[in-house]
Amino acid sequence: MVATADHSRGRLKVFIGMAAGAGKTYRMLLEGDAELQAGRDVVIGLLETHGRAETARVAEGLPIVPRRRVRYRETVLEEMDLPAILRRAPELCLIDELAHTNAPGTEHTKRHEDVEAVLAAGIDVLSTLNVQHLESLNDHITELSGIRVRETIPDAILARADEVVLIDLTPEALLERLRAGKIYPSERIDAALNNFFKIENLSALREVALRQVAEEVGAKRLTTELVGSREESLAADAPHAVGERLLALVEPEPSAQRLVRRAWRSAQRLGAGLDLLWVRVPGRQLSEDEHRSLVALRQLASVLGARMIEEESDDLTAAVVEVALRRGITYILVGSSRPARGLARLRAPLPQRLMARLPGVDVRIVADRSQRANGASLESQ
Amino acid sequence: MSVAVIVAVGCAGALLGIAAGYWLPPHGRLPARDRPQGDHRRILLPFTGEEISRRSFEAAVRLAKAENAIIMPAFLARVPMNLPLETALPVQCARGMPLLEAIEQRAASQGVPVDSRVARGRTARDALRKLLEQEQFDRIIVSADEDPRAGLSYEDLRWMLDRVPAEILILRPAPQDTRRISVEIVKGHF
Numbered sequence: 001m002v003a004t005a006d007h008s009r010g011r012l013k014v015f016i017g018m019a020a021g022a023g024k025t026y027r028m029l030l031e032g033d034a035e036l037q038a039g040r041d042v043v044i045g046l047l048e049t050h051g052r053a054e055t056a057r058v059a060e061g062l063p064i065v066p067r068r069r070v071r072y073r074e075t076v077l078e079e080m081d082l083p084a085i086l087r088r089a090p091e092l093c094l095i096d097e098l099a100h101t102n103a104p105g106t107e108h109t110k111r112h113e114d115v116e117a118v119l120a121a122g123i124d125v126l127s128t129l130n131v132q133h134l135e136s137l138n139d140h141i142t143e144l145s146g147i148r149v150r151e152t153i154p155d156a157i158l159a160r161a162d163e164v165v166l167i168d169l170t171p172e173a174l175l176e177r178l179r180a181g182k183i184y185p186s187e188r189i190d191a192a193l194n195n196f197f198k199i200e201n202l203s204a205l206r207e208v209a210l211r212q213v214a215e216e217v218g219a220k221r222l223t224t225e226l227v228g229s230r231e232e233s234l235a236a237d238a239p240h241a242v243g244e245r246l247l248a249l250v251e252p253e254p255s256a257q258r259l260v261r262r263a264w265r266s267a268q269r270l271g272a273g274l275d276l277l278w279v280r281v282p283g284r285q286l287s288e289d290e291h292r293s294l295v296a297l298r299q300l301a302s303v304l305g306a307r308m309i310e311e312e313s314d315d316l317t318a319a320v321v322e323v324a325l326r327r328g329i330t331y332i333l334v335g336s337s338r339p340a341r342g343l344a345r346l347r348a349p350l351p352q353r354l355m356a357r358l359p360g361v362d363v364r365i366v367a368d369r370s371q372r373a374n375g376a377s378l379e380s381q
Numbered sequence: 382m383s384v385a386v387i388v389a390v391g392c393a394g395a396l397l398g399i400a401a402g403y404w405l406p407p408h409g410r411l412p413a414r415d416r417p418q419g420d421h422r423r424i425l426l427p428f429t430g431e432e433i434s435r436r437s438f439e440a441a442v443r444l445a446k447a448e449n450a451i452i453m454p455a456f457l458a459r460v461p462m463n464l465p466l467e468t469a470l471p472v473q474c475a476r477g478m479p480l481l482e483a484i485e486q487r488a489a490s491q492g493v494p495v496d497s498r499v500a501r502g503r504t505a506r507d508a509l510r511k512l513l514e515q516e517q518f519d520r521i522i523v524s525a526d527e528d529p530r531a532g533l534s535y536e537d538l539r540w541m542l543d544r545v546p547a548e549i550l551i552l553r554p555a556p557q558d559t560r561r562i563s564v565e566i567v568k569g570h571f
Contacts, residue, residue, distance in 0.1 A: 139468070139469035139470075139471055140471045140472065142464065142468060142469075143461075143464070143468065143469070143470050143471060143472045143473070144472055146461050146463050146464060147463075148464065148468075254451075254494070254495065254496035254497070257481075257485075257496070257497040258482070258485060258497075261478045261481060261482055261497075264474070264478065265478065268471070268475070292516060293496070295515060296496075296497075296498050296499075299498075299499060299500070300499050302467060302469065303458060303469060303470055303474060303499045303501055304469060304471065304474055304478075304499075305469030305470075305471055
């Protein structure tokens with residue numbers, strides 16, 4: 001259990017899995033039913049059974065807040081009835097599919113925003129999520145599976161959850177469930193097997209899900225250890241630290257490619273987003289080589305899934321600080337500076353200026369390892 | 382004009398110069414040795430996998446040294462047909478980026494400048510074609526590998542010889558020459 005600063009707020013528990021059919025909803029319903037049997041006031045706020053008989057059976061006996069009908073362009077859609085849940089005010093509400101996008105005309109665009117409203121009303125929530133819906137993993141999973149998931153949620157939502165439970169099963173077992181018609185109706189099985197439900201996709205997704213939850217557990221443990229100690233103020237910030245975002249300062253020159261590669265690897269290890277920033281001096285004309293380097297940098301950013309930001313400013317430090325604050329940067333990477341000349345030697349180096357103006361943000365100077373004196377052999381057979 | 386005035390003007394000019402050195406953004410001007418040189422020859426070294434033939438790499442280094450050229454290793458990433466061409470490719474990059482790092486470190490340790498590239502396309506050839514549309518290279522060095530999974534096929538090499546306006550050096554390593562440049566040689570945590 002993780003202590004929360006706001007005791008009036010409800011607690012969020014998320015069941016996460018590698019794909020549809022892993023058993024997240026089933027497990028959520030079992031826990032809801034156990035809570036009901038224990039005497040708590042439990043309701044289903046939203047349930048998607050997808051026609052699965054096992055899931056529907058376990059939901060029997062749990063009270064349901066009926067969906068409401070929302071008219072959108074001559075179509076009537078059914079959505080979760082947030083006002084009715086808030087009026088009903090149960091102790092615990094089960095809300096399936098956290099990443100769902102609501103129909104226009106409802107209170108919020110996304111279901112996770114509805115869940116926030118329910119939590120804010122002091123109601124505990126159980127919810128479900130597939131790992132491919134996490135924003136930071138979207139590119140990675142798109143490349144692995146060949147399918148881009150449109151409905152995503154910010155990673156911070158999961159980071160703020162009080163508990164994250166991984167519903168794990170082997171890819172072979174999931175395929176077995178699919179073939180047995182326990183996930184999709186028979187007419188959709190072949191299409192699923194030929195597209196998303198391939199053993200290599202599922203294995204990769206399972207690995208991603210396991211790693212994601214392991215990282216969440218690590219972050220939560222950090223928070224728990226700090227709560228109640230003298231460092232309570234740090235604990236309040238700890239969940240935010242889970243959402244790392246890196247900023248690499250680049251210039252259109254060949255060495256920037258190395259800096260970006262290094263920054264990207266760091267971002268991968270941290271599970272963080274990566275921004276690249278080039279601060280252009282107003283009116284500065286680029287040489288032909290610089291222009292080529294800039295095009296190459298933009299291309300590299302795009303392939304890596306990083307965001308290239310270009311700002312015009314005379315004041316490099318101010319521009320970096322502004323972007324870092326705007327983008328919620330937690331980590332800045334800079335290349336080694338050129339030697340200062342004249343009175344510029346008296347001025348603090350850029351990393352120190354950034355650290356002074358961005359307290360709490362790490363600043364790292366990326367070394368050029370190719371220049372490091374090293375007796376180690378480079379030979380490779 | 383008195384000597385004092387001349388001295389005063391001289392001192393003021395010197396102070397102004399020093400002040401300008403302080404206030405002008407350091408990235409506004411580059412030291413002469415760091416300024417980009419437009420007259421370097423450019424040697425493209427395309428690859429698709431996690432390693433390249435040492436023979437290709439050494440040929441590129443020898444030529445770069447002889448011609449005062451820049452080596453431009455280029456990772457060619459393939460975008461699956463069912464994804465948009467602008468798709469980020471982190472999984473392939475996890476293989477390609479360390480090799481770019483390895484090539485860059487090794488070339489730099491031999492005193493050869495490197496300027497890396499990444500290109501993507503539906504196939505390795507498509508990625509290479511897109512790169513060649515954007516930039517010109519004086520020479521391209523490729524390894525003719527027996528293994529079709531290694532990247533560029535014989536068909537691709539034939540296409541290059543037909544279409545690419547650059548000198549093309551195709552090297553076929555001897556069967557017993559298994560030396561490779563791979564991520565194993567990367568120094569540090571990369």
